[in-house]
Amino acid sequence: MRWAVLGTGQIAHDFTIAMLAAPKEQIVAVASRALERSKEFAEKHNVPKAYGSYDEALEDPEVDIVYVAAATSCHVQLACAALGKKKPVLVEKPAGVNAREVRQLLETAQKNDTFLMEGVWMHFFPVVRALSDAMKRGDIGDITSVHASFGWMNPVDVNPGVEDVTQGGGGLLAVGIYLIHLAMLAFNGAKPEKVEAVGELGPKGGDVRTSMVLGWSGGRQAMLAVSLRDNYAGSAVIYGTKAKISIPFPFLCPTSATVEPYDPKEMPTSISEGLPCAEATTNAAGELISNKFNLINSAGLAYEANRVAADVSQGKKENEHVSHELSLAVIEVMDKVREKIGLCYPADKY
Amino acid sequence: MRWAVLGTGQIAHDFTIAMLAAPKEQIVAVASRALERSKEFAEKHNVPKAYGSYDEALEDPEVDIVYVAAATSCHVQLACAALGKKKPVLVEKPAGVNAREVRQLLETAQKNDTFLMEGVWMHFFPVVRALSDAMKRGDIGDITSVHASFGWMNPVDVNPGVEDVTQGGGGLLAVGIYLIHLAMLAFNGAKPEKVEAVGELGPKGGDVRTSMVLGWSGGRQAMLAVSLRDNYAGSAVIYGTKAKISIPFPFLCPTSATVEPYDPKEMPTSISEGLPCAEATTNAAGELISNKFNLINSAGLAYEANRVAADVSQGKKENEHVSHELSLAVIEVMDKVREKIGLCYPADKY
Numbered sequence: 094m095r096w097a098v099l100g101t102g103q104i105a106h107d108f109t110i111a112m113l114a115a116p117k118e119q120i121v122a123v124a125s126r127a128l129e130r131s132k133e134f135a136e137k138h139n140v141p142k143a144y145g146s147y148d149e150a151l152e153d154p155e156v157d158i159v160y161v162a163a164a165t166s167c168h169v170q171l172a173c174a175a176l177g178k179k180k181p182v183l184v185e186k187p188a189g190v191n192a193r194e195v196r197q198l199l200e201t202a203q204k205n206d207t208f209l210m211e212g213v214w215m216h217f218f219p220v221v222r223a224l225s226d227a228m229k230r231g232d233i234g235d236i237t238s239v240h241a242s243f244g245w246m247n248p249v250d251v252n253p254g255v256e257d258v259t260q261g262g263g264g265l266l267a268v269g270i271y272l273i274h275l276a277m278l279a280f281n282g283a284k285p286e287k288v289e290a291v292g293e294l295g296p297k298g299g300d301v302r303t304s305m306v307l308g309w310s311g312g313r314q315a316m317l318a319v320s321l322r323d324n325y326a327g328s329a330v331i332y333g334t335k336a337k338i339s340i341p342f343p344f345l346c347p348t349s350a351t352v353e354p355y356d357p358k359e360m361p362t363s364i365s366e367g368l369p370c371a372e373a374t375t376n377a378a379g380e381l382i383s384n385k386f387n388l389i390n391s392a393g394l395a396y397e398a399n400r401v402a403a404d405v406s407q408g409k410k411e412n413e414h415v416s417h418e419l420s421l422a423v424i425e426v427m428d429k430v431r432e433k434i435g436l437c438y439p440a441d442k443y
Numbered sequence: 444m445r446w447a448v449l450g451t452g453q454i455a456h457d458f459t460i461a462m463l464a465a466p467k468e469q470i471v472a473v474a475s476r477a478l479e480r481s482k483e484f485a486e487k488h489n490v491p492k493a494y495g496s497y498d499e500a501l502e503d504p505e506v507d508i509v510y511v512a513a514a515t516s517c518h519v520q521l522a523c524a525a526l527g528k529k530k531p532v533l534v535e536k537p538a539g540v541n542a543r544e545v546r547q548l549l550e551t552a553q554k555n556d557t558f559l560m561e562g563v564w565m566h567f568f569p570v571v572r573a574l575s576d577a578m579k580r581g582d583i584g585d586i587t588s589v590h591a592s593f594g595w596m597n598p599v600d601v602n603p604g605v606e607d608v609t610q611g612g613g614g615l616l617a618v619g620i621y622l623i624h625l626a627m628l629a630f631n632g633a634k635p636e637k638v639e640a641v642g643e644l645g646p647k648g649g650d651v652r653t654s655m656v657l658g659w660s661g662g663r664q665a666m667l668a669v670s671l672r673d674n675y676a677g678s679a680v681i682y683g684t685k686a687k688i689s690i691p692f693p694f695l696c697p698t699s700a701t702v703e704p705y706d707p708k709e710m711p712t713s714i715s716e717g718l719p720c721a722e723a724t725t726n727a728a729g730e731l732i733s734n735k736f737n738l739i740n741s742a743g744l745a746y747e748a749n750r751v752a753a754d755v756s757q758g759k760k761e762n763e764h765v766s767h768e769l770s771l772a773v774i775e776v777m778d779k780v781r782e783k784i785g786l787c788y789p790a791d792k793y
Contacts, residue, residue, distance in 0.1 A: 237673055291656045302662050320588065324705065
């Protein structure tokens with residue numbers, strides 16, 4: 094498919110590089126609000142067209158599908174504009190900063206009968222799919238608990254946007270979303286009945302350290318923490334009645350995991366699957382792409398893009414793993430967490 | 444010193460065996476409400492005197508100090524009775540099931556001007572002391588977060604008391620107390636300002652799975668979970684601004700830990716200290732004691748007993764590491780957690 098990338102930030106770069114490992118996918122256009130930035134991006138990544146406005150990209154008849162990778166605070170507006178042009182949309186997570194925004198987006202997709210998916214790429218890693226299958230088969234027994242964390246020390250002078258509330262920043266929406274997705278994956282999509290949290294807001298208004306406990310029926314629980322101030326382990330454990338799953342760092346884009354049955358007569362199972370080959374791929378200029386990614390394991394964005402392209406080709410309007418219902422359920426949990434920790438976005442006021 | 448052990452359960456057994464590695468400490472008497480049980484215990488462990496009532500042990504002028512190791516629901520009553528006889532008291536944790544009980548106990552100790560300590564043995568492990576020193580020296584920087592869990596699958600048909608609310612059971616009071624002590628140790632004894640939790644109560648009324656998040660001033664947080672239904676990792680991580688501390692299973696009675704500075708120019712430090720020699724000690728009958736403990740690393744109870752005996756010999760009325768103030772602060776946190784998860788003890792009604 095022919096993609097337009099809206100935005101020229103770290104994730105837009107990584108997505109574009111990762112596509113080198115997805116031969117059927119082409120980035121045909123990049124757009125931003127500044128033509129200079131788009132041109133620079135296009136030159137660097139050998140993208141044919143650079144636009145100085147998002148609308149131009151959406152009007153381009155050669156664009157089959159749109160990847161929204163601008164600041165979080167612009168996701169809904171850009172995704173809705175694309176859907177209005179009947180362009181299928183992959184919107185980077187979080188799809189919106191609050192449930193109202195996500196609802197508006199989902200309704201726009203439905204109204205336009207056009208494909209929409211939130212880019213929670215975690216779900217498309219082969220290791221995650223294998224773990225999901227193992228859980229559905231009952232290998233783990235009944236899942237009782239999920240423990241996970243992810244944190245890093247954000248260099249706030251270098252990356253102020255990550256925690257800037259006016260850009261939809263903060264640890265919860267940036268990375269906490271994966272913690273909640275993992276727990277909901279383990280509990281087969283069920284919504285938590287209880288949401289408790291403590292959190293700290295940073296100087297730019299976004300949360301910089303948030304610890305959460307979620308409760309589901311039957312005493313099932315998740316204990317999750319995200320930080321922009323600490324190198325939290327970034328690993329996850331899913332406990333079941335028959336076995337536990339350990340996913341090492343980085344659990345949100347994993348290349349390995351272990352299933353350990355409690356019965357000492359049963360052997361542990363290791364699951365692993367390396368990244369797509371983009372890291373060892375050369376770009377049009379003949380340069381090796383290895384080490385060109387901004388973010389860890391970004392080559393795995395190819396898994397997501399391939400799946401989305403296949404869904405669109407098959408005429409689907411949503412993805413089975415990151416359904417509209419799931420996106421909405423997760424943002425509703427995040428709204429509850431934000432209420433607990435006093436985190437507000439400008440969009441909350443509309 | 445000459446000790447009387449009140450109670451004949453698993454921990455009373457382990458304490459008595461551990462004393463074989465504390466040559467200055469002697470168990471001179473054991474007491475329970477059933478003379479038969481006391482006699483059996485005394486015979487097994489070569490204890491000179493067996494009493495069929497707790498009062499007899501407290502009246503015994505050859506008893507210098509009392510270890511209260513009966514069911515949790517009896518701790519306050521027995522410890523107060525011993526203090527009333529001016530006997531120094533080491534009371535197994537939790538000292539009481541609620542803050543009211545613990546306050547009553549502390550007041551009784553003060554009124555009788557007699558030594559009292561809650562047996563939170565974790566604090567006396569050399570590894571924990573070394574970590575505490577490292578934190579006080581500033582090796583870890585400012586502590587920001589504590590992540591810890593502990594869980595096991597309680598065979599409820601074998602150990603119903605562990606989760607029986609009428610006996611002061613439940614995961615929070617049985618083991619969750621260590622999670623909170625570790626967090627308060629990391630935050631230098633400060634009380635948390637926020638306490639949030641989700642929990643599940645078992646068929647005997649005690650909590651069988653509890654996840655907590657605690658918040659301190661300045662965005663400091665702890666994320667803690669205890670279970671009687673899951674093999675939670677039982678490890679802990681303390682994150683600071685300069686380094687992190689990892690304490691492997693079992694964090695509550697550790698023989699090793701690692702301090703990892705974030706600065707790659709600084710080397711990680713390993714701290715380790717094996718258990719006292721009781722595991723390889725023979726009892727009076729010449730039998731090897733190794734593998735005789737009911738609970739993990741119980742040989743380390745000798746650290747605690749030695750310290751308590753030294754405190755009492757030096758005329759102290761409380762211990763510096765497990766102060767009366769700390770015991771009260773922790774039970775106040777546990778009261779708040781219980782309120783959140785709807786866990787009540789019979790003693791709450793008085």
